[in-house]
Amino acid sequence: MGSYVGVFGMGVMGQSLALNIASKGYSVSVFNRHGEATKKFMENRVQGHEDRMKLVSDSYDLKSFCDSLETPRKIILMVKAGPVVDAVTDELLPYLESGDIVIDAGNSYYKDTKRRMDYYAEKGINFFGMGVSGGEKGALVGPSIMPSGDKNLYDTYLAKLLTDISAHTADGSPCCDYIGPEGSGQYVKMVHNGIEYGDIQNIDEAYWIMKQLLGMSNAEMADVFESWNNGRLNSFLVEITYKILREKDPETGDDLIDHILDEAAQKGTGMWTAIDGLEMHMPIPTMAEAVFARNLSAIKGQRVEASKVFSEKPAAHIEDKQAFLADLEQAVYANKIIAYAQGFQLLSAASDEHNWDLKLGDIALLWREGCIIRAGFLDRIKSAYSEGKKVVNLILTDEFREEIRAAIPAYRRVVAKAIECGLYIPTMVASLQYFDGYTSEKLEANMCQAQRDWFGAHTFHRDDRPHDESFHHTWEKLD
Numbered sequence: 001m002g003s004y005v006g007v008f009g010m011g012v013m014g015q016s017l018a019l020n021i022a023s024k025g026y027s028v029s030v031f032n033r034h035g036e037a038t039k040k041f042m043e044n045r046v047q048g049h050e051d052r053m054k055l056v057s058d059s060y061d062l063k064s065f066c067d068s069l070e071t072p073r074k075i076i077l078m079v080k081a082g083p084v085v086d087a088v089t090d091e092l093l094p095y096l097e098s099g100d101i102v103i104d105a106g107n108s109y110y111k112d113t114k115r116r117m118d119y120y121a122e123k124g125i126n127f128f129g130m131g132v133s134g135g136e137k138g139a140l141v142g143p144s145i146m147p148s149g150d151k152n153l154y155d156t157y158l159a160k161l162l163t164d165i166s167a168h169t170a171d172g173s174p175c176c177d178y179i180g181p182e183g184s185g186q187y188v189k190m191v192h193n194g195i196e197y198g199d200i201q202n203i204d205e206a207y208w209i210m211k212q213l214l215g216m217s218n219a220e221m222a223d224v225f226e227s228w229n230n231g232r233l234n235s236f237l238v239e240i241t242y243k244i245l246r247e248k249d250p251e252t253g254d255d256l257i258d259h260i261l262d263e264a265a266q267k268g269t270g271m272w273t274a275i276d277g278l279e280m281h282m283p284i285p286t287m288a289e290a291v292f293a294r295n296l297s298a299i300k301g302q303r304v305e306a307s308k309v310f311s312e313k314p315a316a317h318i319e320d321k322q323a324f325l326a327d328l329e330q331a332v333y334a335n336k337i338i339a340y341a342q343g344f345q346l347l348s349a350a351s352d353e354h355n356w357d358l359k360l361g362d363i364a365l366l367w368r369e370g371c372i373i374r375a376g377f378l379d380r381i382k383s384a385y386s387e388g389k390k391v392v393n394l395i396l397t398d399e400f401r402e403e404i405r406a407a408i409p410a411y412r413r414v415v416a417k418a419i420e421c422g423l424y425i426p427t428m429v430a431s432l433q434y435f436d437g438y439t440s441e442k443l444e445a446n447m448c449q450a451q452r453d454w455f456g457a458h459t460f461h462r463d464d465r466p467h468d469e470s471f472h473h474t475w476e477k478l479d
């Protein structure tokens, strides 16, 4: 009898996922395009473990790999997102049979997933997209899993395996659930990453404010982040932040953080989220600014030169440090809620646009454990969506409305102070400005419409006529 499932790709994520699968009692065949990696995996991580040796089998050519699997085959691709996925799907084709299932577990672009599904469907093969979050450790002990594709096939062939290998919350619920058709699983993972960018940048700005405005040491900042982690800001990202601040550089004995170059990298999922927001005409400035922040950090050479030209920054003077830190906690919390509100609005718009019927509250639950943005806070989002409640924007819900109201004055004080002192805090500003725009009955856009109509006869709506009537006024032009 063949192996229950195959894992194609023996990078760190593929190795970890294969071991996770075996640890749950499933037989798994592994394959890598370069056999050396498979060999090393078998020698280093499988040998010496009785259960793994029993359940993990290796193949060194595609035919034997596919022959080693029970049918219909279930093959999880753990390869680099992008053209490699197309190459691999083509390489696999000659060895697959109608009804087989191939699951792409990489950070693929959701439109590529749909294209691959259609391509495979013509040949009778079923393609699934699957968002997986949690990094190497998550893949090993239980990631958050966001699968999409045919619902019946998912229920019949994948649901048990994937929920078994996923992270579980303290109350035993799996952080894996069917997301929807097409590339919706990878879309949800993409927005998860956009939110991840926002969360990271929010924390990083708080670090920067403490360091630059309050002159705090790394040890002092670590204590603050640790105390936040014991409160409503509890999350994996806040936890790793205080641990990072306490990490020593083995070479110099200094705090390691002070030797890390301030140039942030990225692989693209945050940028895709921002692009998708623009394409959908959805205001998601916090996530977009988090991407721009990485871009700005990356042009370090220019920043160094510009900082010599404009070297003067007003000095900070903060009288009551403890009060300011309390304000800062409010600011970080409000920024977080507003960023998630934007992310969930984007999910909701995408769900409508593509007819995916995304269950937004359930998605929040999938992110409670296993993934990078895991946090107790996500229970609150689930609760905001509970009992089929219609949520227009999370900031308006019973769950968050009063907290936001209470946090806004402190949030304004923090942002005003940081701006006054010339600090770069783009997501804090973006979320606050989003809040101010979103909660304004009137905006300056009447002037924009007038200008557009003046120079381009683009028409405008009047506020004293039905909305579907457009007008174009013949302006008395002086030029």
Ligand code: 6PG
Residues within 6 Å of the ligand: 107, 132, 133, 134, 135, 193, 196, 265, 266, 267, 268, 269, 270, 371, 372
């Ligand atoms: C996850 C992460 C993972 C990866 C990001 C990093 O959920 O496990 O999001 O997918 O860490 O892709 O992305 P950047 O390199 O763009 O920061």
